[in-house]
Amino acid sequence: xxxxxxxxxxxxxxxxxxxxxxxxSRAGRGRRTSRAETAPYHHGALRDALLEAAExxxxxxxxxxxxxxxxxxxxxxxxxxxxxxxxxxxxxxxELAAIGFRQFNAAMAAACGGGxxxxxxxxxxxxxxxxxxxxxxxxxxxLMFRTERLDYSRPSLHEAAEASFAGLAGAIAAKRxxxxxxxxxxxxxxxxxxxxxSLVHGFTMLLLDGRLGDIVDRLPxxxxxxxxxxxxxxxxxxxx
Amino acid sequence: xxxxxxxxxxxxxxxxxxxxxxxxSRAGRGRRTSRAETAPYHHGALRDALLEAAExxxxxxxxxxxxxxxxxxxxxxxxxxxxxxxxxxxxxxxELAAIGFRQFNAAMAAACGGGxxxxxxxxxxxxxxxxxxxxxxxxxxxLMFRTERLDYSRPSLHEAAEASFAGLAGAIAAKRxxxxxxxxxxxxxxxxxxxxxSLVHGFTMLLLDGRLGDIVDRLPxxxxxxxxxxxxxxxxxxxx
DNA sequence: TGTTTATCTTTACAACGTAAAGATTGTGGT
DNA sequence: ACCACAATCTTTACGTTGTAAAGATAAACA
Numbered sequence: 095x096x097x098x099x100x101x102x103x104x105x106x107x108x109x110x111x112x113x114x115x116x117x118x119s120r121a122g123r124g125r126r127t128s129r130a131e132t133a134p135y136h137h138g139a140l141r142d143a144l145l146e147a148a149e150x151x152x153x154x155x156x157x158x159x160x161x162x163x164x165x166x167x168x169x170x171x172x173x174x175x176x177x178x179x180x181x182x183x184x185x186x187x188x189e190l191a192a193i194g195f196r197q198f199n200a201a202m203a204a205a206c207g208g209g210x211x212x213x214x215x216x217x218x219x220x221x222x223x224x225x226x227x228x229x230x231x232x233x234x235x236x237l238m239f240r241t242e243r244l245d246y247s248r249p250s251l252h253e254a255a256e257a258s259f260a261g262l263a264g265a266i267a268a269k270r271x272x273x274x275x276x277x278x279x280x281x282x283x284x285x286x287x288x289x290x291x292s293l294v295h296g297f298t299m300l301l302l303d304g305r306l307g308d309i310v311d312r313l314p315x316x317x318x319x320x321x322x323x324x325x326x327x328x329x330x331x332x333x334x
Numbered sequence: 335x336x337x338x339x340x341x342x343x344x345x346x347x348x349x350x351x352x353x354x355x356x357x358x359s360r361a362g363r364g365r366r367t368s369r370a371e372t373a374p375y376h377h378g379a380l381r382d383a384l385l386e387a388a389e390x391x392x393x394x395x396x397x398x399x400x401x402x403x404x405x406x407x408x409x410x411x412x413x414x415x416x417x418x419x420x421x422x423x424x425x426x427x428x429e430l431a432a433i434g435f436r437q438f439n440a441a442m443a444a445a446c447g448g449g450x451x452x453x454x455x456x457x458x459x460x461x462x463x464x465x466x467x468x469x470x471x472x473x474x475x476x477l478m479f480r481t482e483r484l485d486y487s488r489p490s491l492h493e494a495a496e497a498s499f500a501g502l503a504g505a506i507a508a509k510r511x512x513x514x515x516x517x518x519x520x521x522x523x524x525x526x527x528x529x530x531x532s533l534v535h536g537f538t539m540l541l542l543d544g545r546l547g548d549i550v551d552r553l554p555x556x557x558x559x560x561x562x563x564x565x566x567x568x569x570x571x572x573x574x
Numbered sequence: 575t576g577t578t579t580a581t582c583t584t585t586a587c588a589a590c591g592t593a594a595a596g597a598t599t600g601t602g603g604t
Numbered sequence: 605a606c607c608a609c610a611a612t613c614t615t616t617a618c619g620t621t622g623t624a625a626a627g628a629t630a631a632a633c634a
Binding site: 376401404413414423 | 620
């Protein structure tokens with residue numbers, strides 16, 4: 095009864111057999127203490143478990159490996175279980191992206207720290223945290239910024255992504271010592287925001303795609319990508 | 335027997351039966367044994383026809399619609415025909431991306447024009463051509479810059495992409511009135527190149543993803559994205 | 575002319591997303 | 605306590621995709 099799934103995966107995808115999951119599923123029906131390690135018919139917190147499994151699959155196998163069935167295997171449930179919680183692949187991916195945006199925002203907020211940093215130092219710290227998050231979680235960052243399968247009409251995703259934008263705009267406003275009136279921008283303000291975001295986002299994308307490799311390889315001895323980022327930002331960030 | 339191909343298309347994809355296909359005589363060879371109406375078994379120039387079909391499919395249906403079978407349908411051949419010419423989907427996509435890079439480079443070179451522009455004007459023209467190409471061919475641009483399924487070990491793709499980088503680096507060098515010694519860069523030079531590329535690339539990606547919508551909507555009356563790009567570049571491009 | 579080779583088609587298979595129906599368990603009403 | 609109902613998870617099924625392999629056809633070549 096359990097055989098049609100978890101097939102050998104003969105072609106190109108990573109075999110990467112699911113580790114555990116052997117004697118678990120059909121074991122105890124009688125006792126229902128909800129503390130047992132055995133997987134009962136009702137998981138109890140499958141939705142969160144699926145999202146965690148999805149993040150593992152994403153960072154391990156990359157975006158093309160992030161499939162509904164792979165996530166279900168990773169979580170140890172039937173291949174159709176995710177559908178019930180997320181509707182379809184777009185739903186799962188969008189909820190995962192929302193988590194990513196929250197992590198991302200938290201990382202940048204933490205980098206800004208308390209009040210012991212100057213405005214300029216905070217802007218630099220935020221930019222570095224931006225790139226650092228993407229390097230630490232390339233799968234997540236790719237999911238958030240390069241997938242067409244995101245449904246921004248989902249409140250959780252829309253909200254988390256909006257917070258990301260608001261944080262950026264707020265930082266720019268603080269640097270210019272202006273207050274942004276939520277509904278209107280001058281051309282200069284808009285250009286400053288677009289410039290900062292485009293610069294950091296573009297650098298991150300090119301870096302993750304390995305397209306800056308040609309540049310990094312030609313740097314003087316001992317120069318890292320962080321120094322490159324630093325040098326790149328120094329003239330631009332300082333002048334807004 | 336079953337007729338698994340070409341009939342159903344029940345869900346979203348377009349049926350779009352092969353239309354023309356009569357003018358496939360296409361000379362090229364000494365012998366024209368091709369019947370006037372019926373398609374000859376041997377196409378004659380299927381490789382190029384597939385690439386053109388792929389570009390049509392891409393711009394019409396987007397990246398997710400660009401499948402081997404869809405391209406074969408568009409070209410009016412069997413679903414396995416592309417495999418013979420490109421090996422696999424990565425091969426087809428990579429060759430198409432190479433074409434995209436060549437179009438892209440040609441567009442930027444044309445925008446720089448002859449010698450009637452100043453160095454700064456040429457840099458601006460190049461940046462605007464960059465964004466304009468992406469807006470005119472969003473599918474192609476997405477294919478070139480956001481797909482993981484590219485095989486840069488293919489000479490055609492590697493070469494075309496390399497030319498893109500060389501053109502950019504050359505433009506920066508011209509602006510700084512330096513000559514770049516192909517094998518080494520100072521940190522300042524590298525930062526200038528990374529800055530220009532990141533800025534334009536990031537802006538383009540955010541624009542195509544609709545993530546600048548919040549900014550554009552808050553612009554003063556009658557401000558277009560071109561003006562935003564202009565304002566964004568003006569301070570930065572001018573100072574390198 | 576006959577053979578060989580390149581090109582295209584047919585057939586086949588595993589993986590995928592998704593819909594629908596069945597099985598199991600938690601929950602609320604009486 | 606009991607039972608109907610709803611939520612959760614599994615099975616089954618279908619159409620899609622990429623890709624391998626074998627068959628058919630036309631061009632090239634001896």
